[in-house]
Amino acid sequence: MYCRGAKLPFDGMHEECGVFGVYSQETRDVAHTVYYGLYALQHRGQESGGIAVAYANKIKFYKGMGLIPEVFANGNLDLLPEGDIAIGHVRYSTTGESTILNAQPIVFTGKCGRMALAHNGNLTNTKQLRESLIHDNAVFQTSIDSEVMALLINKYSDGDIVKGVLEACGYFKGSFALVVMTADKLIAVRDPYGIRPLVLGKNLDEYIVASETCAIDAVGGNVVRDVRPGEVLVIDSEGTHSYFLERPAKTASCIFEYVYFARPDSVIDGCSVYEARKEAGRILARYYPVDADIVSGVPDSAVVAARGYSEVSGIPYVEALAKNRYVGRTFIQPDQHMRENSVSVKMNALRSNIRGKRLIIIDDSIVRGTTSRKIVRMLRDAGAKEVHMMICSPIVKHPCYLGIDMQSYSQLVGANRTEEEICKYIGADSLKYITVEQLKETCRTSKLDFCTGCFDAQYPYEMNDYQADKHKFE
Numbered sequence: 001m002y003c004r005g006a007k008l009p010f011d012g013m014h015e016e017c018g019v020f021g022v023y024s025q026e027t028r029d030v031a032h033t034v035y036y037g038l039y040a041l042q043h044r045g046q047e048s049g050g051i052a053v054a055y056a057n058k059i060k061f062y063k064g065m066g067l068i069p070e071v072f073a074n075g076n077l078d079l080l081p082e083g084d085i086a087i088g089h090v091r092y093s094t095t096g097e098s099t100i101l102n103a104q105p106i107v108f109t110g111k112c113g114r115m116a117l118a119h120n121g122n123l124t125n126t127k128q129l130r131e132s133l134i135h136d137n138a139v140f141q142t143s144i145d146s147e148v149m150a151l152l153i154n155k156y157s158d159g160d161i162v163k164g165v166l167e168a169c170g171y172f173k174g175s176f177a178l179v180v181m182t183a184d185k186l187i188a189v190r191d192p193y194g195i196r197p198l199v200l201g202k203n204l205d206e207y208i209v210a211s212e213t214c215a216i217d218a219v220g221g222n223v224v225r226d227v228r229p230g231e232v233l234v235i236d237s238e239g240t241h242s243y244f245l246e247r248p249a250k251t252a253s254c255i256f257e258y259v260y261f262a263r264p265d266s267v268i269d270g271c272s273v274y275e276a277r278k279e280a281g282r283i284l285a286r287y288y289p290v291d292a293d294i295v296s297g298v299p300d301s302a303v304v305a306a307r308g309y310s311e312v313s314g315i316p317y318v319e320a321l322a323k324n325r326y327v328g329r330t331f332i333q334p335d336q337h338m339r340e341n342s343v344s345v346k347m348n349a350l351r352s353n354i355r356g357k358r359l360i361i362i363d364d365s366i367v368r369g370t371t372s373r374k375i376v377r378m379l380r381d382a383g384a385k386e387v388h389m390m391i392c393s394p395i396v397k398h399p400c401y402l403g404i405d406m407q408s409y410s411q412l413v414g415a416n417r418t419e420e421e422i423c424k425y426i427g428a429d430s431l432k433y434i435t436v437e438q439l440k441e442t443c444r445t446s447k448l449d450f451c452t453g454c455f456d457a458q459y460p461y462e463m464n465d466y467q468a469d470k471h472k473f474e
């Protein structure tokens with residue numbers, strides 16, 4: 001095993017994770033394919049990354065802290081051998097600390113020999129599963145739910161990995177898009193609600209599975225289809241075979257993937273992320289017209305929506321903010337002082353474009369409100385006459401327990417404020433959010449239903465274990 005790096009300071013990025021897997025009919029440099037796939041998924045996690053390769057009944061892996069090109073710099077990628085199967089992971093911790101020990105893929109020897117697992121999502125019953133496994137004499141090396149999944153799969157496998165996956169997944173509550181690898185199989189699993197995205201692709205004799213279609217495009221593959229909610233997709237020398245977990249009546253894919261997390265060039269369950277974002281801008285223009293001189297978007301995720309707003313309203317799209325492309329996506333930062341600074345480091349107002357103008361500024365969402373407040377102040381300081389903010393999602397009123405790091409009511413500016421109160425807090429002249437129904441309308445071409453829990457508490461699972469925080473906050 002090769003590991004690099006030490007504990008990172010908490011940087012407050014709030015993505016989830018990305019997974020990638022490849023099955024090749026011939027032994028070749030599959031690690032490089034995974035490397036480029038993970039590069040395309042870097043927006044989903046920047047804390048750590050890793051790749052595991054199956055070759056000659058063995059698995060070799062390398063993990064490290066940092067971005068994929070940092071982890072695999074200095075010839076580290078070349079430490080991995082040629083093989084038939086490989087999986088990889090980029091991580092932002094939603095459970096467990098940000099340490100090298102918690103980096104994935106998890107690799108271990110069990111009833112099916114060497115095995116590796118990489119997970120995007122978050123289980124809501126990890127504590128109960130961990131306690132029951134410890135009661136059965138299991139020992140844990142990490143604090144992440146993915147290790148619980150690996151141990152449970154091993155427990156039920158009895159030498160048959162497919163049996164182990166099918167039985168263990170029946171116990172998992174929460175979101176999981178998994179790639180599991182043994183010496184001769186690659187298995188992709190999507191939870192029965194389809195909360196996190198997972199897609200199947202093909203490139204000549206290689207099968208590929210990835211969190212987003214942009215990663216399949218990046219390695220020159222063709223997208224075949226989405227892995228279906230509840231599907232256990234087994235890939236081996238005979239091709240693909242599908243099994244299904246027990247499925248609920250309604251699916252619940254995370255609608256925030258379209259708002260913020262996914263790359264705009266990805267297509268999730270038949271719905272283009274780019275088109276969904278543009279439609280959100282068009283809806284804002286139709287329902288909330290404002291008399292203004294220019295419209296602009298907070299880079300990067302809201303630029304498309306601002307163009308949609310401009311298209312419908314006829315108000316010219318003008319760039320108001322320049323982004324430093326070398327700063328990661330901020331979302332929530334560890335303390336107030338750092339949050340204020342990180343916005344200025346990340347972007348700056350284009351004074352000559354906005355001086356004396358009545359400006360509509362569009363953003364994807366407001367979580368803590370600190371970034372929006374800073375942006376409004378920055379635009380006013382640069383000479384904007386009026387600043388009207390429009391948001392491409394409803395008010396975030398509830399935490400997410402399904403793989404996004406906003407896990408307490410106290411983090412959310414919208415938890416106990418109205419639209420008017422949030423407007424006052426951020427200092428804008430006006431503020432408008434789209435409704436849950438309008439947001440669903442932006443993604444109407446998706447084949448799945450949606451989780452909208454962070455907006456209206458309509459989670460696919462009961463969240464009883466998490467209600468203590470709500471009561472404390474109230």
Ligand code: SF4
Nearest residue numbers: 254256400451453454
């Ligand atoms: S609660 Fe919100 S962020 Fe979490 S899975 Fe549901 S829609 Fe996505």
